[in-house]
Amino acid sequence: MTDYDESKLAVPLHSGGVSEVVAKASPTAEALIQETVGVFWRERLRRNNPVLGLNPMSDLLQFFAFAHLPVNLQGVSQPFAALAGRIVNFPEEALPETDGLLCFLGSLPENNQRTLAKEKVYTVRSMLDRRVLLPVILQMLLEAKDCAVRAVLYKAPTP
Numbered sequence: 001m002t003d004y005d006e007s008k009l010a011v012p013l014h015s016g017g018v019s020e021v022v023a024k025a026s027p028t029a030e031a032l033i034q035e036t037v038g039v040f041w042r043e044r045l046r047r048n049n050p051v052l053g054l055n056p057m058s059d060l061l062q063f064f065a066f067a068h069l070p071v072n073l074q075g076v077s078q079p080f081a082a083l084a085g086r087i088v089n090f091p092e093e094a095l096p097e098t099d100g101l102l103c104f105l106g107s108l109p110e111n112n113q114r115t116l117a118k119e120k121v122y123t124v125r126s127m128l129d130r131r132v133l134l135p136v137i138l139q140m141l142l143e144a145k146d147c148a149v150r151a152v153l154y155k156a157p158t159p
Contacts, residue, residue: 060138061088064145076152079104080145084138087128098125105148113151120144 064084066077079101086096098121105121108114121144127137 060135060142063142073149073152076108076148077145080141080148083124084141087137087141088134095128098122098128105151108148108151109154111151111154111156113147113154117144117147117151120147 061084064077064081066074066081069077083096083098083101090096101121102118105114105118108117120140124137124141124144127140
């Protein structure tokens with residue numbers, strides 16, 4: 001027995017797509033959801049956000065794009081985009097590893113932003129283990145990416 005009335009959902013749980021109104025407003029949203037989100041997470045998100053019926057990840061994933069960045073920052077952002085892709089596509093029983101990303105962060109210039117990026121990646125690892133709602137995990141990963149980019153751009157104050 002569920003604790004919500006499925007007939008009031010914008011997208012029924014058994015449906016494979018977004019509502020007709022949403023599809024007309026954003027024709028690429030469904031394609032993005034189908035490409036990046038496994039069935040487990042799609043259903044979990046709809047259960048936790050039944051009124052919207054949309055996947056909030058489609059809004060977050062755009063911020064992992066890196067082709068528009070300068071080459072030195074593309075190299076910093078790409079590992080985060082790769083991990084975001086693995087996170088949204090992993091089966092529930094096979095959690096993606098964050099160790100490679102932590103090793104990569106160790107190669108960045110040492111400053112407070114690098115430290116924050118590492119702490120946020122450790123938090124992402126913990127959230128994955130606890131099966132926290134996917135958009136929350138992606139938001140934390142996005143914050144880690146932003147910190148890593150700032151770690152590279154950081155200029156030490158002159159005395």
